[in-house]
Amino acid sequence: MDGVGGRIVETEAYHHEDPASHSFSGRTARNAAMFGPVAHAYVYRSYGIHWCLNFVCGEDPGNAVLIRALEPTAGLEAMAARRGLVDPRGLCSGPGKLCQALGVTRAQDGLALDRAPFAISPGAAAGVAVGPRIGITKGVETPWRFGEAGSRFLSRPLPQSAGKRPPSARTPRP
Template identity: 55%
Template sequence: MTPSFFDRDAVAVAEALIGATLELDGIGGVIVETEAYRRDEPASHSYKGQTLRNSAMFGPAGHVYVYRSYGLHWCLNFVCEAGSAVLIRAMEPRTGIETMRLRRGTSVDRLLCAGPGRLCQALAVTKEHDARSLFSAPFRVTAAHEVVEVCQGRRIGISKAIDLPWRFGALGSSYLSRGFPELIARSALIDRGTFPS
């Protein structure tokens, strides 16, 4: 992947990331759920402008924005166009599973990375990773090159702009943070090979 993959509309990036591989220090798996946040909508942290907390969202595309949700857990986002980002909501574990189990305190693999807080705990993501590049260690993101069936629905865990269908998931995955009961918009076959690599 290159910065051009991320330097575009966050909704397009969120969909294209389904099936991509994410690793941090060699531990990771396949991204199965994402949410898009644009600068011009009230659920986005950048909606009211740049602050110390959200400054990474206004930095280079292809960097990381990390914040703490409700003072409890970290959330990992990939920066897209200025002021927009994609929240990585869930991942299917593939490498370093034993380490993830220790970090999470569970042997139930389905729950290791099902949700943004769990994912960050499994990967040991902290504020120290904020504003870091996805194109150098400790991160490694690799685009999927096979056809992935994607479902789309409303974002969850927010109180504003709740009707926007900007949550994407790998259809049928058992590693999602939550199902897609409404399946808004459509389920589509997305050829990952057509996106910038």
């Protein structure tokens, strides 16, 4: 869209049987796109302020992947103008930020991902780390957050893969 874009470096999965998913309680006006065809966008309003972009996918209706962060690669100037911020690391490092930078709103809800204004192409990640999802209170035990290991463009750091840290590396509070 407007030549802006980047590499997807962080996602979270939501399943229709997952209590953290918007589709868990069935279809509503907001989440209708989740029950539509796969490879379409689901865009919803978050906290009444931000937009969040999902890709509808999977075998059953009501499954989607939340796009949480991009590594900006195109249209940096346009994204910086929309975000009112210059630092590339702050442009798309969060689901709400990325939608503001790309100009994604309800206008894109339900649109197909294989044609304009979207342009998705496959790519390879250096390494994928897994961790618990962010900001949810239900389904916290399901570690369905995925990100490129070591990327500087994540919304938050991911757990170290194959971590071999000492169990209690934290300094105890006096």
